[in-house]
Every structure is written in structure tokens, then in C-alpha cells.
Amino acid sequence: MIYFYNLLLLILCYLSEINSARILGIIPTPSISHQIVYRPIWKELSQRGHKVTVLTTDPINDSSLKNLTEIDLSFSYDLYNNKHNFSDKIDKLAGKPLEMVNAIITMNADICDEQLKHPKVKRLINDPNEHFDVILVEILQPCMFAFAHRFKAASIGVVSMDAQSAAYDSVVNPTHPILNPDFMLPLAGKLSFFERVFSVVISNVMRVYEFLFIIPINDKVIRENFGDDYPSCKDFIQYLDMLFVNVHPILSGIRPNVPAVVNIGAGLHIQSPKSLPEDLKSFLDNAPSDVIYFSLGSNVKSKDIIPSTRQIITETFAELPYTILWKFEADSLPNQPKNVKIMKWLPQQDVLRHPKIKLFITQAGHQSIEEAIFSHVPMVVMPFFADQEGNAKRIVLKDIAVKVDHKELTKESFKSSILEVMENKKYRENVKKLAELLQDEPMTGLEKAVWWTEHVIRHKGAKHYRSAAIEMPFYEYFLLDVIGFLLLVLFIVIYVSVKMSKLVFKVIFKLCGGEKPKFKRH
Ligand SMILES: *[C@@H]1O[C@H](CO)[C@@H](O)[C@H](O)[C@H]1NC(C)=O
Numbered sequence: 454m455i456y457f458y459n460l461l462l463l464i465l466c467y468l469s470e471i472n473s474a475r476i477l478g479i480i481p482t483p484s485i486s487h488q489i490v491y492r493p494i495w496k497e498l499s500q501r502g503h504k505v506t507v508l509t510t511d512p513i514n515d516s517s518l519k520n521l522t523e524i525d526l527s528f529s530y531d532l533y534n535n536k537h538n539f540s541d542k543i544d545k546l547a548g549k550p551l552e553m554v555n556a557i558i559t560m561n562a563d564i565c566d567e568q569l570k571h572p573k574v575k576r577l578i579n580d581p582n583e584h585f586d587v588i589l590v591e592i593l594q595p596c597m598f599a600f601a602h603r604f605k606a607a608s609i610g611v612v613s614m615d616a617q618s619a620a621y622d623s624v625v626n627p628t629h630p631i632l633n634p635d636f637m638l639p640l641a642g643k644l645s646f647f648e649r650v651f652s653v654v655i656s657n658v659m660r661v662y663e664f665l666f667i668i669p670i671n672d673k674v675i676r677e678n679f680g681d682d683y684p685s686c687k688d689f690i691q692y693l694d695m696l697f698v699n700v701h702p703i704l705s706g707i708r709p710n711v712p713a714v715v716n717i718g719a720g721l722h723i724q725s726p727k728s729l730p731e732d733l734k735s736f737l738d739n740a741p742s743d744v745i746y747f748s749l750g751s752n753v754k755s756k757d758i759i760p761s762t763r764q765i766i767t768e769t770f771a772e773l774p775y776t777i778l779w780k781f782e783a784d785s786l787p788n789q790p791k792n793v794k795i796m797k798w799l800p801q802q803d804v805l806r807h808p809k810i811k812l813f814i815t816q817a818g819h820q821s822i823e824e825a826i827f828s829h830v831p832m833v834v835m836p837f838f839a840d841q842e843g844n845a846k847r848i849v850l851k852d853i854a855v856k857v858d859h860k861e862l863t864k865e866s867f868k869s870s871i872l873e874v875m876e877n878k879k880y881r882e883n884v885k886k887l888a889e890l891l892q893d894e895p896m897t898g899l900e901k902a903v904w905w906t907e908h909v910i911r912h913k914g915a916k917h918y919r920s921a922a923i924e925m926p927f928y929e930y931f932l933l934d935v936i937g938f939l940l941l942v943l944f945i946v947i948y949v950s951v952k953m954s955k956l957v958f959k960v961i962f963k964l965c966g967g968e969k970p971k972f973k974r975h
Pocket of ligand 1 (some may be wrong): 499518913
């Protein structure tokens with residue numbers, strides 16, 4: 454009997470082994486808005502019996518998730534906030550895109566280097582018995598794709614917002630610079646002539662930048678941490694099996710996608726409602742008026758806003774007939790008006806769900822926008838950096854928000870924008886309709902992410918979905934050789950016809966009298 458029982462257990466183990474894959478997730482960016490998008494994916498994959506290991510700066514730390522192992526890289530926040538002092542730079546380098554991009558590239562490479570030197574990550578790299586079937590890597594850190602080579606695993610690029618043109622290039626997805634300008638550019642909707650020129654030039658400059666600066670600095674980090682014989686990360690990225698992009702086309706723009714691109718937005722990170730902390734709940738329940746929620750997200754700190762702008766903001770708030778709840782990270786706000794309450798941290802999704810909240814003033818971060826939409830709260834957007842300017846334009850086009858410029862903020866413009874969204878019902882109606890559209894889908898983003906990950910595991914990659922364009926030189930892809938050939942043919946046809954007709958004329962003249970008519974003066 455015991456023998457039989459053991460045999461049964463052995464068979465069960467064997468069966469579960471077949472269905473249980475080893476998955477490595479790598480999300481290196483020290484920013485909670487990047488991390489929370491993937492949490493439901495790790496959770497679901499591990500509950501389906503896969504052994505999931507995740508390198509993350511914000512572990513879930515849920516001991517009930519028995520098949521999930523998290524390597525805690527939260528020390529990276531210190532690099533971001535103190536060593537590279539990035540939140541300071543967001544305001545200082547606004548309007549200096551090149552310096553901003555350089556600061557980001559240098560910081561990212563340093564963070565990657567330090568993360569790969571973390572003892573637990575080092576052990577993972579060097580353990581000869583470690584094995585993974587598939588790795589999911591946040592595409593913003595190309596150096597991390599070296600793990601695909603290390604484990605001879607299939608690789609999926611993931612991104613918590615839209616993907617940059619260079620990332621779409623990696624699965625040879627078409628990127629049309631006019632229809633779908635790179636989401637990092639401050640462009641949306643119908644572009645003017647000079648915006649179109651700008652989009653074409655800048656998106657190609659970004660590709661050159663990727664090639665000249667980002668790839669070499671990442672290769673250096675790879676060779677230092679994995680070995681001198683490692684190929685360039687350019688090669689790893691070219692061999693991506695799939696790309697999971699956390700957008701929904703209604704919000705990010707309709708575009709043609711190859712099957713290797715899977716849109717896993719929108720609202721992937723939205724959690725089920727939880728009750729608010731008691732003090733916050735009673736504050737909102739008992740507020741004497743409708744409430745405006747103001748937060749600039751986790752990367753831009755309200756306390757870092759330059760004092761003159763902060764002064765305009767507080768003066769504007771003081772004149773409003775509403776209550777304002779401000780996520781403010783310092784202990785006290787200078788000249789704090791009576792109708793303003795500050796708090797250092799707020800459970801944003803549940804705050805936005807409170808019926809008293811009627812407006813969200815936000816920096817237009819991707820996750821914040823989705824949270825507002827699914828809570829049916831219209832917005833006033835105050836973009837600062839990265840994708841925020843483009844996001845702001847895209848939602849203004851949807852008529853669910855009004856945009857203000859933090860660099861040229863005046864009390865009049867800020868106040869009239871707030872009153873417009875508070876008093877004009879169309880914004881609230883539009884945001885509700887949009888939320889319904891985004892949710893009317895055959896599969897949720899989470900279901901798609903899990904299904905396609907298991908597809909990649911079952912078939913050891915997804916090369917069968919790769920476009921033939923990956924092998925094609927760029928002049929073939931852009932029809933340059935064909936256009937050149939056709940122009941040449943056209944030129945020859947025109948040239949030959951001109952020559953022929955000249956010849957024909959000559960022959961006719963010869964036949965009609967032998968001489969060209971001469972005009973003689975009499
Ligand atoms: C862990 O994986 C096994 C199969 O490998 C599965 O039976 C079990 O339900 C999973 N446990 C949890 C807590 O997800």
C-alpha cells in the first residue's frame with residue numbers, strides 16, 4: 454500500500470513537473486509604478502504552478518505565494534534618490550532633453566551594474582544548476598537580457614507603459630512616425646508639418662542614440678558581470694520572442710501590431726477595492742464640499758516643485774470652493790490654506806474611488822491616468838518629464854482632461870482649468886464612457902500576459918511569429934531598391950522615347966524635302 458502511495462506521488466510529481474515551468478522576471482527600475490504592473494502576472498503564474506523567480510525593487514512579500522521567490526533589490530532606490538539624485542534633476546533638467554536622456558542612461562547603467570553585483574543575483578548568474586524556460590525583462594534595461602543568453606531561455610520584453618520605437622524595432626513591428634509618434638515625444642493627434650518633421654527626425658536620432666550610447670554602455674556592464682565572451686545586448690534584443698506592452702490602443706493610439714506584440718493594458722495593475730484608513734475615510738466622508746485630489750506621483754515630489762510655482766498652487770487652492778487633498782512629502786506646507794489637507798502617502802486607487810473625489814490633478818503618469826479613468830474621475834494634467842507630456846496630450850484629445858503648464862503656471866490659468874473640469878459635466882461623462890470601452894474586451898490584459906507566456910513556454914519560444922522583415926536589409930524593407938529600379942526604368946523609357954521621337958522627326962523631314970524649312974528674309 455505504501456509502495457503504491459509512493460508511486461502515485463511520484464507520478465503526480467512527474468505530471469506537475471511537466472506543467473510547471475521555471476520563469477525568471479526582471480524588473481530593475483526603482484519606481485513603484487513600474488513594479489505594480491507585473492505583480493498580478495507573477496502572482497497568477499506562480500499560482501498556476503510555475504516556479505517564478507523575480508528580481509524586483511519592490512517585493513510583494515506574500516508568504517502565501519509558495520512558488521514565488523523574490524530577490525529584493527530595493528537598495529536601488531538609494532542609487533536613484535541619493536547617488537544620482539534623480540528627483541532633483543526632473544525639475545532642473547526639464548526643457549533640456551539631451552542632458553535628461555544622458556542622466557537617465559548613465560543612471561540606468563549604474564543601477565544595472567550594482568544590481569548584477571548584488572550577492573543573490575551573482576549567485577543566480579554563477580549557479581551551474583540554475584535553469585529557466587523563459588525570462589521576462591523590463592525592456593528599459595537592455596543589459597538584463599544577458600540572462601536569456603546565460604540560461605539559453607526564451608525571452609519576452611515587458612514594459613509598464615508604451616514601448617519606444619527602438620523596442621518595437623526589436624520585434625520588427627512597424628512604427629509610423631506620423632500616425633504613431635514615439636510615446637516619449639510631446640506629440641499626439643493630427644500633427645502640423647513641423648511636428649511631423651520633428652517626429653521623423655527625433656525618432657531616428659533616438660535610434661542612433663540607442664546604437665551609439667545605450668548599447669555600448671550596457672555591453673560594458675554585461676561583459677563585466679557575465680563574462681568577456683558575451684555577445685552584445687543588441688543581439689539579445691534582436692532575438693526577443695515577444696513584447697508585452699502595457700497599453701490599450703484606444704488610449705495610446707491605434708497602430709498595426711505584429712503578433713509578437715501583445716497589448717496587456719489597460720488597468721492591469723488596478724487592485725480590488727480596499728477600505729480607506731480610518732482617518733482618511735472620515736476626512737473624506739465629512740468634507741464640507743467636493744474634494745480635489747492632487748498628487749504628482751512617485752517620481753516627481755511635490756516638495757521639489759520650485760517655491761514660486763508652489764506659491765501659485767497654494768494661492769489658487771485657497772480661492773477654490775472645494776477641499777483639496779494633496780500628496781505632499783514634507784512635514785509642513787508653507788502658507789497652507791484652510792481647505793487643503795496634506796498627507797505624505799495615500800492609497801491612491803481607493804482615494805480615487807471615494808465618491809467625494811471629483812477631480813484629480815496629476816503629473817499624467819501612465820498608471821495614474823488609468824486609475825483615474827477606471828474610477829471615473831476627470832483630470833487636470835501637469836506633465837513634468839518622460840512620457841507625461843505625450844500622455845497629457847493624448848487624454849486631452851479624449852476630452853477627459855485639461856492641461857496646464859507647470860513652468861508657466863499662473864493663478865488665473867490654473868484656477869480656470871480646475872473650474873472648467875469641475876463644472877463642465879462632459880469630462881465626467883466622457884471618462885465614464887472611456888472606462889466602459891477599455892473594459893469591453895474578450896480577454897483581460899492579465900489573461901493575455903499569462904496565456905502568451907505559457908505559449909512561449911510550450912513552444913520554447915515564439916520564433917514562428919517573427920516577421921520576415923527581421924532578415925531584411927532596410928533598403929528592401931523601405932522599398933528603396935524597388936523605387937530606385939522603377940525610377941531608372943521610367944528614366945530609360947522617357948530618354949528612349951525622346952531620342953526616338955527626335956529620330957522620327959528627322960526621318961520625316963528628310964522624306965518631305967530633305968531640308969529643314971528655313972526662314973529667309975526677303
Ligand atoms: C505551487 O505549485 C504547485 C505545482 O508545482 C501547485 O500544485 C501549487 O498549487 C502551487 N502553490 C501555490 C501556493 O500557488
